[in-house]
Amino acid sequence: MIKYILSPKGIILLAFAGAVVAVSVLMAWSELGFTGATPDWLTDLTSRIGLHGAIAGFFNSLTPSLGEDLTKYLQGKGVSVNPKSTASLGDYGYILFMGVALTIGGIAIMIIGREDAEEKTVLPVKK
Amino acid sequence: MQKIVDNHPLKAFNGLTLAIENAINAFMTSKYNPFYYHGALPQYYLWVLYLSGLLLFAYYIPTIDNAYNSKLLTNAWTSVDYITKSLPFGGVIRGIHRYAGDAMVITILLHALRVWFTDRYRQYRWLQWVSGIVLAIFVLFIGQTGFYLVWDDRSLLLTRMTASAFESLPVVGPGLKTWFLNGDQITNLTLSNFLFIHIGLSFFLLFGLWIHYLRMTRPVLTPPPAVNYILTALVLVCVFIWPLSSGNMADLNKQPVSFDIDWFFLWPYAMLSQMPVMGYWAVMILGTVAITAAPWLMIPKQPAIETAEVVLNKCTGCSLCYKDCPYQAIEMVPAPAGSRFKLLATVKDFRCSGCGVCVGACAFDAIDLPDLPDAEVNAKIKALLEAKG
Numbered sequence: 001m002i003k004y005i006l007s008p009k010g011i012i013l014l015a016f017a018g019a020v021v022a023v024s025v026l027m028a029w030s031e032l033g034f035t036g037a038t039p040d041w042l043t044d045l046t047s048r049i050g051l052h053g054a055i056a057g058f059f060n061s062l063t064p065s066l067g068e069d070l071t072k073y074l075q076g077k078g079v080s081v082n083p084k085s086t087a088s089l090g091d092y093g094y095i096l097f098m099g100v101a102l103t104i105g106g107i108a109i110m111i112i113g114r115e116d117a118e119e120k121t122v123l124p125v126k127k
Numbered sequence: 128m129q130k131i132v133d134n135h136p137l138k139a140f141n142g143l144t145l146a147i148e149n150a151i152n153a154f155m156t157s158k159y160n161p162f163y164y165h166g167a168l169p170q171y172y173l174w175v176l177y178l179s180g181l182l183l184f185a186y187y188i189p190t191i192d193n194a195y196n197s198k199l200l201t202n203a204w205t206s207v208d209y210i211t212k213s214l215p216f217g218g219v220i221r222g223i224h225r226y227a228g229d230a231m232v233i234t235i236l237l238h239a240l241r242v243w244f245t246d247r248y249r250q251y252r253w254l255q256w257v258s259g260i261v262l263a264i265f266v267l268f269i270g271q272t273g274f275y276l277v278w279d280d281r282s283l284l285l286t287r288m289t290a291s292a293f294e295s296l297p298v299v300g301p302g303l304k305t306w307f308l309n310g311d312q313i314t315n316l317t318l319s320n321f322l323f324i325h326i327g328l329s330f331f332l333l334f335g336l337w338i339h340y341l342r343m344t345r346p347v348l349t350p351p352p353a354v355n356y357i358l359t360a361l362v363l364v365c366v367f368i369w370p371l372s373s374g375n376m377a378d379l380n381k382q383p384v385s386f387d388i389d390w391f392f393l394w395p396y397a398m399l400s401q402m403p404v405m406g407y408w409a410v411m412i413l414g415t416v417a418i419t420a421a422p423w424l425m426i427p428k429q430p431a432i433e434t435a436e437v438v439l440n441k442c443t444g445c446s447l448c449y450k451d452c453p454y455q456a457i458e459m460v461p462a463p464a465g466s467r468f469k470l471l472a473t474v475k476d477f478r479c480s481g482c483g484v485c486v487g488a489c490a491f492d493a494i495d496l497p498d499l500p501d502a503e504v505n506a507k508i509k510a511l512l513e514a515k516g
Contacts, residue, residue: 079370085213092367095219099363106356110159113353 030093034067036060222366249422279374441493444470
């Protein structure tokens with residue numbers, strides 16, 4: 001197992017897995033409306049394990065750059081949301097990152113399944 | 128690899144199709160090559176459409192009540208506006224429903240071109256071709272009713288254009304118009320009818336698909352998960368890049384004069400706006416008839432198919448050939464009196480393509496192609512292997 005993980009193929013797959021996790025985290029950030037303002041239950045939970053500062057800080061650091069760019073793009077495309085509702089521009093960011101995560105995941109599965117897909121012709125050996 | 132007859136008019140396209148597929152195989156392998164799931168791709172999008180449509184249906188209200196043109200009223204337009212702007216993930220789900228429909232049209236087109244170019248649309252595949260044409264027309268009409276349901280300026284203009292086009296048809300025209308509008312004019316009942324057509328015909332597609340799969344032993348119904356992920360991702364990214372919005376609420380007292388064309392579903396309306404209505408119907412009807420009749424119009428001269436023949440005294444009725452035949456051309460019938468076995472394989476000549484799969488499936492040398500006996504094929508393979516060393 002360790003030998004497989006340390007092989008070139010294993011390292012590539014780990015990189016893909018890491019990318020899927022990273023993009024999936026961005027889905028959560030989008031759902032929060034491109035901010036680090038987490039709901040109370042998540043604030044409480046992440047505070048208990050001592051990670052709230054890091055998580056909120058990471059999300060907040062993305063807000064002025066990526067968050068603003070996404071917001072500007074979507075508003076430029078005519079997306080408007082009811083300020084009184086819980087729908088937000090983040091819904092669109094969510095599915096963008098979900099799409100990216102699915103693409104990376106799909107490519108990773110194709111790499112893993114590649115060997116199974118290759119047809120091998122085995123000729124009977126004369127005894 | 129699919130072989131095509133030498134004198135087939137589409138031989139060049141067949142070569143091109145296979146070259147593209149081989150190129151994709153080089154980096155995706157045959158297991159994940161989407162061209163090998165070309166029939167399953169539109170069906171995957173059909174499931175996406177069913178699911179996203181179910182979520183939209185929960186909040187859609189099929190009425191046109193806008194006597195005061197107020198956004199405070201509850202009608203089709205305001206319900207779509209609520210879904211898009213106020214419902215969590217509502218705009219996204221609406222976008223998925225729209226772009227999955229577009230993707231379905233693209234994949235249907237690819238599917239049709241692929242079977243046409245590789246010569247799999249005629250003879251023993253005529254039923255798939257004809258049922259596929261009918262299904263494609265249904266998909267087109269279902270998609271168009273989706274545009275009516277939004278009930279904005281474009282919906283009103285499309286509704287009036289359709290009603291007018293129907294009415295111009297001789298004999299059946301007035302009846303079709305009344306059926307389409309669910310009355311003599313646009314009312315709340317019209318939107319109810321559109322919703323019924325949109326959803327009812329969608330479920331009718333399942334019945335059409337059942338006919339489409341007849342005579343196919345093992346149709347590929349679902350692409351592998353990795354391909355599904357990519358198919359889904361394509362739709363999601365489109366939703367982000369081109370988010371949906373509606374036009375102004377339809378006003379029955381006004382007549383919109385132009386609208387944005389969706390080239391996947393609304394191209395017939397672009398035609399209708401550019402030609403006389405009877406000319407439009409002539410082009411649409413004759414075009415549909417010509418495409419439907421393609422399997423019979425485009426048959427090149429070629430030798431008759433050598434259908435498989437069962438060697439009666441060797442058949443054990445094991446059903447292996449019956450299970451393996453890709454065209455359901457073999458039927459198991461009760462064995463004649465006096466036989467040691469219960470069943471006997473029989474070949475339906477009109478479905479047999481002479482592919483030889485049954486010959487390979489039979490463990491008892493009980494089925495053969497008359498002009499290409501099993502023993503002769505084995506001898507050729509043996510000679511080739513020996514020549515190769």
